[in-house]
Amino acid sequence: MDFETLCIHGNTKKYDTTGAICVPIFTSATFAHPGVGKSTGFDYSRTQNPTREHLENTVATLEGGCGAIAFSTGMAATSALMELFSPGDHIVSIDDLYGGSYRLFEKISAKNGLSFTYANSGISAAIRPETKAIFIETPTNPMMQVIDIAAAAKTARERGLLLIVDNTFLTPYFQKPLKLGADIVLHSGTKYLGGHNDALAGLLVAKDIEVCERLRVIANTTGAILSPFESYLITRGIKTLAVRMERQQETANIVASWLTQQEKITAVYYIGLPKHPGHEITLKQSGGFGGMISFSVCDEEVAVKILEHVKIIQYAESLGGVESLITYPALQTHADMPQNERISRGIDSRLLRLSVGLESAKDLIADLTQAMEA
């Protein structure tokens, strides 16, 4: 089946006998046993719930994994993932990372005995004897750098490490890290998978059954799983994932090209622009460029003016939904990063990040124009 079809029919297991077209929201915390030592396959909803299983099977199918586990947020998924590791273990990550992941690693995981290197001069050089995993996201947030997934997978394989890829920005519609050699895919389902800015969720997808089972034990034990209602909302969002990604990309392309021609815009970071340094790798490893654009304006005053005067675009954190959102990474997602480190990475007071939604390109451009000139 094609991807569009799998978004709708990715899980063929039926959970009721009424012929319901949509998976029911099973609000039961627990399930009765048909006999001693017997189970319907569902015992207690922390362990598994039919609505959540439906979502997990769908996402596992879309990413080409053995199984998926749905968590209450992307960060809950990432912190469950950290439970695969033990004190003394080291993880190589990248120097342009989602701010929340950086905060988790530095404020929580470090306290628990894990250490991290944020590689900027190549992943291989940062590997130590105690390294257990490589954790990347691509394109990165917010600087839109592209990491070669197959090359990272080769390094991981040679050195016996797990490769973990945060695939939130491109989703399996445009990029399938497991097919390129990754072991685990991570998602903030809050973003494109849900797609409507109305639910939080996280997902882990594993390539191998052994890793999947270890993650499932962690999820059941630590308990930050996704509720049946949220599982339903993310399932519902995924049904339109393919069409949303297509249109959001198309509009992002138009807006990014327009931004490059504006006098007050000094840099545009969109991987769909042929002169973006990651464009070539993206063509090789991904089926598209997505809907995320970062850009720098000439001075802080213009940045603030845009944020305060946009009307259709909302000045709000998050991304990937039908509503276009603009953020100020220096003050929002990356506020916890030391200032000099942040600025050396290009995340300064002139940088804005735009998540292109489903409004028309014409209206978005008109909105940015009036905000810049306000």
Ligand SMILES: *Cc1c(COP(=O)(O)O)cnc(C)c1O
């Ligand atoms: C939002 C986001 C997360 C965290 O997800 P939440 O659902 O907000 O907890 C992780 N990675 C990336 C790339 C994100 O954009």
